[in-house]
Amino acid sequence: MNTVGKKSLTKARGIDRQKLLAPLALVIIYVFFAFVGRNFLTYTTLLNILDSSYYIGFIAIGVTYVIITGGIDLSCGTVLMCAAITGGTAFKTWGWPMWASLLLIIFVGLIFGILNGLLISRLNLPPFIATLGTQMISLGVGSIVSNVRSATFPPRGAADSWFKDLFKYMSPDNVSFPTGALVLFFVAFLAYVVLTKTKMGRYIFAIGSNKEAARLSGIDVKKWEMMAYVVSGLMAGIGGIAFAAVYTTVMPAQGSGFELYAIAGTVIGGTSMSGGSGTILGTMIGVFIMSILRVGLPSMDLQAHYQTLFTGIVVVGAVLLDIYRNKKASEIKILTPAGRYREEMKGKIALLKESLSGETGDAGRIQEEIVHLKAEMKKTYAQLVKEEKEAKLRQAEEEKEFLKTVKESS
Numbered sequence: 558m559n560t561v562g563k564k565s566l567t568k569a570r571g572i573d574r575q576k577l578l579a580p581l582a583l584v585i586i587y588v589f590f591a592f593v594g595r596n597f598l599t600y601t602t603l604l605n606i607l608d609s610s611y612y613i614g615f616i617a618i619g620v621t622y623v624i625i626t627g628g629i630d631l632s633c634g635t636v637l638m639c640a641a642i643t644g645g646t647a648f649k650t651w652g653w654p655m656w657a658s659l660l661l662i663i664f665v666g667l668i669f670g671i672l673n674g675l676l677i678s679r680l681n682l683p684p685f686i687a688t689l690g691t692q693m694i695s696l697g698v699g700s701i702v703s704n705v706r707s708a709t710f711p712p713r714g715a716a717d718s719w720f721k722d723l724f725k726y727m728s729p730d731n732v733s734f735p736t737g738a739l740v741l742f743f744v745a746f747l748a749y750v751v752l753t754k755t756k757m758g759r760y761i762f763a764i765g766s767n768k769e770a771a772r773l774s775g776i777d778v779k780k781w782e783m784m785a786y787v788v789s790g791l792m793a794g795i796g797g798i799a800f801a802a803v804y805t806t807v808m809p810a811q812g813s814g815f816e817l818y819a820i821a822g823t824v825i826g827g828t829s830m831s832g833g834s835g836t837i838l839g840t841m842i843g844v845f846i847m848s849i850l851r852v853g854l855p856s857m858d859l860q861a862h863y864q865t866l867f868t869g870i871v872v873v874g875a876v877l878l879d880i881y882r883n884k885k886a887s888e889i890k891i892l893t894p895a896g897r898y899r900e901e902m903k904g905k906i907a908l909l910k911e912s913l914s915g916e917t918g919d920a921g922r923i924q925e926e927i928v929h930l931k932a933e934m935k936k937t938y939a940q941l942v943k944e945e946k947e948a949k950l951r952q953a954e955e956e957k958e959f960l961k962t963v964k965e966s967s
Contacts, residue, residue, distance in 0.1 A: 578878075579826050579842045586849050594856030602852060604725075607735040608803050610848040611724055612637060612796040614741045614841065617819040618748045619670075619792030621840045622785040624823055625752075627765045627832025628677060628684035630789045632669065632691035633796075634815030639699035640665035641797035641807045645708025648717070655717040662801070663794035669695055670790015674783030692816075699809040707808045710801045724802040737799060742841075744795065748788075749837040761785055765832030817872060822847045824875040829882065847871070895941035902934040 590597045616633040623630045644662035647653040653661070669691060676687040711718040713727060724737030752758035760781040763771040772778045801807055826843030828835025850871060854864040892900065906927055913923050 579839055579846070582825070583842050583846050583849070586846055586853070590849060590853035590856060594853050595858065597853060597856050602856070604733050604735055605852045606845070606848045607738050608725065609851050610844050611737045611741055611799040611803060613815060613818045613822065613847065614844045615744065615792045615796035615799060616789070616815060617822045617840050617844045618745060618837060619789030620816070620819045621823050621826075621828050621835050621837060622748075622752070622761060622788045623684070624820070624828050624830060625761050625765045625832055625835045626782050626785045627768065628782070628785065629688060629820070629830075630673065630786065631685065631688040631816050632673065632695055633789055633793045633819055634812040634817075635692045635695040635699070636666055636669040636790060636793040636812075637796045637800060637815060638807060638809065638812030639669070639695040639702075639797075640794050641801045642699045642703045642708045642809055644797065645710055645801060645807055646703050648710065649708060655711075655720065659720060659798055662797045663791065666790045666792070666794025666797060667787065668790070669793065670787040671783075673790065674786035677786060678779040678783040696809060696813070703809055705809065707806050709806050712805055720798065721802045724799050737803070740799075744792075745837050745841055752837060757781060757784060762833060765834070767833075818847045818851075818868075819844070821868075821872040821875050824879050825871075827882075830876065830879050843875075893945055895938055895945055898941055899934060899938045902930060902938075906930050906934075 594602075596602065616637055620630050620633055640662045643665050644658040647661050648655060648658040672694075673688055673691050676682045676691070677684050680687075710721075713721050722736065723740055726734040726736045728734070752761070760771070760776050761784075763774070763776055764778055764782055768778055797807075822843035822845075823835070823840045824830060824843065825846055826836065826839030826841070828840060847868075850868060851864075854867055859867075909923055909927050909930070913920060913927075
């Protein structure tokens with residue numbers, strides 16, 4: 558194998574296997590329903606999967622920010638619907654122009670995000686309790702604004718329905734194109750950049766890892782914790798526009814349960830419920846897994862209560878997976894002398910490989926030294942393991958003899 562091949566193999570081995578679980582699960586679930594689902598491998602089914610992922614995807618992006626801080630947002634689903642129904646009422650009943658109604662949807666989402674942020678970061682309410690209360694408030698506000706009736710947006714093709722083309726474009730011969738996927742991926746990319754390349758993202762990760770340490774290092778914890786909930790509210794507003802674009806009619810209680818899909822998708826994608834870790838890409842994969850389940854289970858002719866059952870099992874499984882990941886991450890591995898020797902040698906080899914990338918004239922000597930150290934490590938490690946096994950056998954024999962002697966003397 559040439560040098561490039563060795564480097565590629567070494568890099569591939571360095572990939573965290575846990576990060577491959579979500580993409581692998583996405584492929585397995587899709588292939589599973591392709592075999593057992595009725596008419597699953599069709600363009601219409603793919604459109605349904607994408608349509609059901611838009612609004613969940615947007616709120617999942619916001620929930621990812623919140624969960625990385627170590628919090629939770631149980632209100633994002635009802636806030637999405639409250640924002641959408643307020644915008645629909647403004648357009649239909651109050652006579653607002655469509656552009657102003659869409660801005661109102663985003664504004665309502667932001668208001669609830671600010672409210673959540675104030676309750677949690679300034680008044681120190683537990684996120685679970687605060688957002689549970691906001692969930693009820695947003696549900697009530699949506700019902701009051703619409704007078705407990707549904708709100709309707711203009712159907713496709715009607716005047717003021719231009720925003721629907723942003724999320725689903727219909728050609729003149731009635732062929733649908735999921736343009737909403739492009740909007741979702743663009744917003745996800747912006748969220749990724751903010752989370753990984755900006756001060757805000759670094760502070761959010763720091764708060765989730767250790768809030769007190771972040772405070773002592775000079776981070777304005779209250780400000781950035783609040784910003785995470787503001788982002789969640791903003792995403793709920795955008796999700797409200799996406800829902801109105803795809804489904805036209807919105808009802809006050811329709812958003813209940815969306816938060817579970819968003820949280821489950823986020824956790825399935827690798828974001829830890831304990832905070833401090835998570836990725837937008839993982840969240841997108843988790844959201845599409847949940848969307849495939851929502852479309853795939855009905856294709857098996859399962860009744861609605863069975864679909865709810867299986868979705869609940871996936872949610873519980875996602876939480877258990879998160880607990881397992883945290884447990885593995887916090888495990889303290891006690892190394893034997895052989896293990897310590899191998900770790901030390903691996904460290905030396907890694908340093909040499911690192912220096913190899915910067916060296917130009919002494920690469921041959923460094924490579925020879927790496928080969929020599931690997932051979933020495935393999936030989937010495939095997940000898941140490943053998944000695945440890947022999948020592949354990951001797952110790953077991955001595956314990957056995959001791960117990961035998963005690964038994965005979967008694």
